[in-house]
Amino acid sequence: MSVLPFLNWLGSSALANAMNGPEWAFPVVECFHFFGFALLIGTIAIVDLRLLGTGMRRQSPAELTQDLKPWTLSGLALMLTTGPAMFAADPRVYYFNPSFRFKIACLLVAILYHFTFLRRAVRPDVPPVLGKLAAVVSLALWIAVVGGGRMIAFV
Amino acid sequence: MSLLSICEWIQNTDLSTAIREGALYYPIIGGVHLLAIALFGGMLLAVDVRLLGWGMRRRAVSDVVGQLRAWKRFGFVVVVASGALLGWAEPLKLYHSKSFWIKMALLLMVGVHALVFRPTVYGNSTRLDEAPSMPAVAKLAAALSLILWAGLVLSGRLIAFDS
Numbered sequence: 001m002s003v004l005p006f007l008n009w010l011g012s013s014a015l016a017n018a019m020n021g022p023e024w025a026f027p028v029v030e031c032f033h034f035f036g037f038a039l040l041i042g043t044i045a046i047v048d049l050r051l052l053g054t055g056m057r058r059q060s061p062a063e064l065t066q067d068l069k070p071w072t073l074s075g076l077a078l079m080l081t082t083g084p085a086m087f088a089a090d091p092r093v094y095y096f097n098p099s100f101r102f103k104i105a106c107l108l109v110a111i112l113y114h115f116t117f118l119r120r121a122v123r124p125d126v127p128p129v130l131g132k133l134a135a136v137v138s139l140a141l142w143i144a145v146v147g148g149g150r151m152i153a154f155v
Numbered sequence: 156m157s158l159l160s161i162c163e164w165i166q167n168t169d170l171s172t173a174i175r176e177g178a179l180y181y182p183i184i185g186g187v188h189l190l191a192i193a194l195f196g197g198m199l200l201a202v203d204v205r206l207l208g209w210g211m212r213r214r215a216v217s218d219v220v221g222q223l224r225a226w227k228r229f230g231f232v233v234v235v236a237s238g239a240l241l242g243w244a245e246p247l248k249l250y251h252s253k254s255f256w257i258k259m260a261l262l263l264m265v266g267v268h269a270l271v272f273r274p275t276v277y278g279n280s281t282r283l284d285e286a287p288s289m290p291a292v293a294k295l296a297a298a299l300s301l302i303l304w305a306g307l308v309l310s311g312r313l314i315a316f317d318s
Contacts, residue, residue: 003243017212022317024313024316025314026316027308027309027313027316030312031305031308031309031312033310034189034192034193034308035305035308037193038192038193038196038197038200039197039200040197041193041194041197042193042194042195042196042198042199042200043200043201044197044199045165045193045197045198046197046198046201046223049226053225055222055226056218056219056222056223057222058218058222059214059218062181067210067211067213067214068201068210070210071200071201071204071210075197142193143184143190146178146186146189146190146193147186147190149189150182150186150189151182151186153182154178154181154182
């Protein structure tokens, strides 16, 4: 089955019309996308920096993960609702955009990585060197997601 | 010398032309700007969320404010520096952009916010730990900080949509 009929359907859906309607619709949704990833990536970065031995050192990585979990998840939810809405505004263009594909690939890996490896890396019995490695990979993945996203408009 | 002529002068500098016309400078600087917003904007949110009592309530205010202060400052410098470079590339466009001037007004208010609330809130976090409940001034500072931050992101994004 081809994905094109779906893209065509999405591109003429009510959501697409709303996103392409008033001039301010897209940039405003985009801003909420920014708020979402600031929450998501900012709170993950606090944990990553802690794993690297800097930042909030008076708390353990596991404590920080637990403290920030509702905010990380809220950011993820906000990002995963505003992102598809932006995609709906012009599905065919995004689908064939190499930066978009790169970004989505990195995003899927980053989310999977976060809920599997990183969640384990914050445990107290993990050797610090492995925690550091896990943190570097996490930061690199999220940087790739944001960088890829920024490049969508330029390729 | 008018502001407009200063903008024209900036626009004609080599640096401005290089960022504007080079294929990669603009998106890369824009990416750094965005990343710094993500990484350090998120830390700012964490501090404000703690002051408002919406999260991290098991941690002392001084722990959250004190330990994230250096990173927030570092992030602020990166955001302002990368933003200044982006602005340097197209001063004439910005001169005519309403959103840009709104953004600069908000940035000025960030400075005022820091001056007003540092003595009582951000520079006074150990006293906040001892307070039986979060003082209204701390909550006000956090709420205003969130509003300013959201306003800066929104007005910044709208610059690209100003015709």
